[in-house]
Structure formats: structure tokens, C-alpha cells
Amino acid sequence: MIITVTLNAAIDKSLAVPNFRLGRRHRTVEQRTMAGGKGVNIARTLKALGQPVIATGFAGGATGTHIVEQLTEESILNDFVRIRDESRTNTSVLDPTTGEQTEINERGPLVSEREVELFRDKLLYLARGAAIVVFAGSLPRGVEPDIYASLIRDLERMEVTTVVDTDGEPLRQAVRAEPDVVSPNVLEAEELVGHEFAGEEERSLVVVEIAALGPREAIMTLPDGCFAQVLIDGQRRLKRASIEPREPIAKRGSGDAFLAGYLAARYEGRAPDQCLRFGVACGAESTARLGAGLIDAREARRLMGDVELAVVELPAEVG
Numbered sequence: 291m292i293i294t295v296t297l298n299a300a301i302d303k304s305l306a307v308p309n310f311r312l313g314r315r316h317r318t319v320e321q322r323t324m325a326g327g328k329g330v331n332i333a334r335t336l337k338a339l340g341q342p343v344i345a346t347g348f349a350g351g352a353t354g355t356h357i358v359e360q361l362t363e364e365s366i367l368n369d370f371v372r373i374r375d376e377s378r379t380n381t382s383v384l385d386p387t388t389g390e391q392t393e394i395n396e397r398g399p400l401v402s403e404r405e406v407e408l409f410r411d412k413l414l415y416l417a418r419g420a421a422i423v424v425f426a427g428s429l430p431r432g433v434e435p436d437i438y439a440s441l442i443r444d445l446e447r448m449e450v451t452t453v454v455d456t457d458g459e460p461l462r463q464a465v466r467a468e469p470d471v472v473s474p475n476v477l478e479a480e481e482l483v484g485h486e487f488a489g490e491e492e493r494s495l496v497v498v499e500i501a502a503l504g505p506r507e508a509i510m511t512l513p514d515g516c517f518a519q520v521l522i523d524g525q526r527r528l529k530r531a532s533i534e535p536r537e538p539i540a541k542r543g544s545g546d547a548f549l550a551g552y553l554a555a556r557y558e559g560r561a562p563d564q565c566l567r568f569g570v571a572c573g574a575e576s577t578a579r580l581g582a583g584l585i586d587a588r589e590a591r592r593l594m595g596d597v598e599l600a601v602v603e604l605p606a607e608v609g
């Protein structure tokens with residue numbers, strides 16, 4: 291079983307509004323709502339890929355009920371801690387005439403200490419039957435930035451594989467807790483190491499720098515694939531996976547699809563190269579779909595053949 295953690299789960303509302311202009315009144319030509327938040331998106335992709343997954347986190351108020359109902363309707367197993375305050379609704383406006391997308395994310399609920407404790411108990415209980423736990427996305431108010439770090443330490447003792455996809459302070463603290471995998475995108479990686487970088491060589495070294503902070507494996511996604519420092523037979527190896535970038539229909543959530551693909555392959559016991567290949571293929575396939583986490587599993591498997599994989603030499607002082 292794989293467990294995805296979404297502490298700031300949301301209802302994602304997507305509106306299609308032609309000729310969207312600030313300060314005007316508009317009508318939508320199309321709209322859809324889906325349960326969202328990074329962990330929820332990852333769970334959706336994992337389910338589409340045929341892997342056993344349970345989504346957990348916080349859900350509050352009428353919006354929280356809506357999140358749980360939507361997941362249940364999609365047959366995504368879920369077990370959320372119900373909280374008093376209202377979960378978020380995130381609205382995105384897509385203008386089909388320009389392809390431009392505007393996003394407005396609500397601040398999210400305030401979570402009490404008691405609710406955090408209930409969550410901790412629930413996760414440690416669920417994790418007894420799990421091989422992998424994925425922590426994904428931002429934290430709601432009231433939750434300390436060390437929560438991922440402290441849960442990673444607890445799960446390490448239970449021999450559960452831990453995976454983190456977040457940013458800022460929660461990521462900084464999580465890497466020090468030595469999770470098995472972190473997978474920031476370029477911006478998140480730059481923020482973590484505290485400097486920007488340009489060009490292939492500098493970029494490749496960033497995952498080495500990140501892995502040196504604590505995690506066993508570090509992956510940095512890019513719009514055309516990823517750099518990854520992975521362990522092969524206990525040895526550190528630096529890899530570059532790439533795919534021809536496509537004109538995306540919706541880029542949002544492609545990092546979530548990448549991680550779900552990578553973990554699906556890993557859960558099946560595939561070699562690191564195959565995991566990276568499948569991650570990149572799933573990320574790319576998801577850009578053809580409106581709605582985070584949606585994917586065509588067959589098409590993603592076919593795309594694996596288009597992913598190129600190269601070994602990057604580790605610099606001597608860190609190799």
C-alpha cells in the first residue's frame with residue numbers, strides 16, 4: 291500500500307472564461323470541480339496506474355465533505371481527519387482564447403493542536419500496512435513546519451519508505467530528517483540550496499547538493515525530465531532523464547504525475563532507471579489533460595520509449 295498525505299487538501303475549481311479581463315463580469319463556458327492538493331493528485335494518478343493507495347490528511351467543513359465525496363466517487367480510498375475549520379477552494383481561470391491561466395488559492399483552514407495529534411495517530415496506524423508514505427504540498431495554518439520531519443523520523447523506525455514533495459521551511463526541515471526521496475522542481479530546489487543555477491552542469495550538481503543535506507535520493511524535475519541522484523546497489527549515481535517537451539494543455543500537476551509514476555514503478559520493484567523513465571513519461575502524458583492527476587496509463591507506458599536516460603559523472607570530491 292502507498293499512502294499519500296495532503297494536509298492542505300482542496301476543492302480545485304477550474305473555469306474556462308474566454309477573453310478574461312480584470313475588472314469585468316464574465317460567464318464561464320465550461321467548469322469543473324475536483325478534489326485536489328498535491329497528495330490527492332498523486333493518489334489519483336497512482337490509482338489510474340493500478341497501484342493500491344490511500345489518501346489521508348485534513349478535511350474540514352462543507353468543502354471537506356465535498357473533497358471526501360469526490361474522492362469516494364472516483365473510488366480513491368481515503369481516510370481523512372475531519373477538522374472544524376473549512377478546507378480550501380482553489381480557483382483557476384483558463385482563458386481558451388489566449389491559453390493563459392490565472393490562479394487564486396485560498397489561505398486554507400486553521401488546524402488545532404488536537405487535530406494535528408489525531409492526524410499523527412491516524413497516519414502511524416495506517417502506515418503499519420504501508421510500504422511508502424508520500425508527504426506532498428503546503429501546510430495549513432496551525433501546523434508546525436517540522437511536521438513532515440518528525441513523521442519521517444517515526445516512519446523510518448517502522449521501515450516505511452518516505453517521500454517528500456513540498457517547498458520552503460517544511461522542505462528544509464524534512465531533508466534533514468533523511469527521507470528516502472525528495473523531488474523538488476527547479477524553483478523549489480534553488481530555494482532549498484539558496485542560490486540560482488544555470489546550464490546543465492550546474493543543474494546536475496544541485497541534486498548532489500540536495501542529497502548531501504540528508505535524503506537518500508534527490509530528484510529535481512524540469513519541464514523536459516529530471517536530474518536524479520539515486521542509489522544503485524548502494525552506490526550513488528547521477529542520472530539525467532529527458533523527453534522532447536510538448537505543447538502543454540495543462541501543465542499544473544505534472545510534477546505530481548511525475549512522482550506518482552516514479553513511485554508506481556518503485557513500488558513494483560523496478561530498477562531506478564525504469565522508475566525515472568516512467569516518472570518522466572507520466573509527467574509528460576499528464577500535460578495533455580485538464581485536471582491534475584489525470585493520466586492515460588497506456589499512453590504513459592508507450593511514452594517510456596521516448597525518454598532518454600544518461601549517466602552524469604559525479605564530481606570527484608563528492609563521488
Ligand SMILES: Nc1ncnc2c1ncn2[C@@H]1O[C@H](COP(=O)(O)OP(=O)(O)OP(=O)(O)O)[C@@H](O)[C@H]1O
Binds near residue numbers: 512513534542
Ligand atoms: N511541456 C512539457 N512537455 C513534456 N513533459 C513535461 C512538460 N512539462 C512538464 N513535463 C513533465 O512533468 C514533469 C514535472 O514537471 P515540472 O518540473 O514542471 O513540475 P512541477 O513544477 O512540480 O509541477 P506541479 O507542481 O504543478 O505539479 C517533468 O519531469 C516532465 O516529465
Ligand SMILES: [Mg+2]
Binds near residue numbers: 455
Ligand atoms: Mg511540483
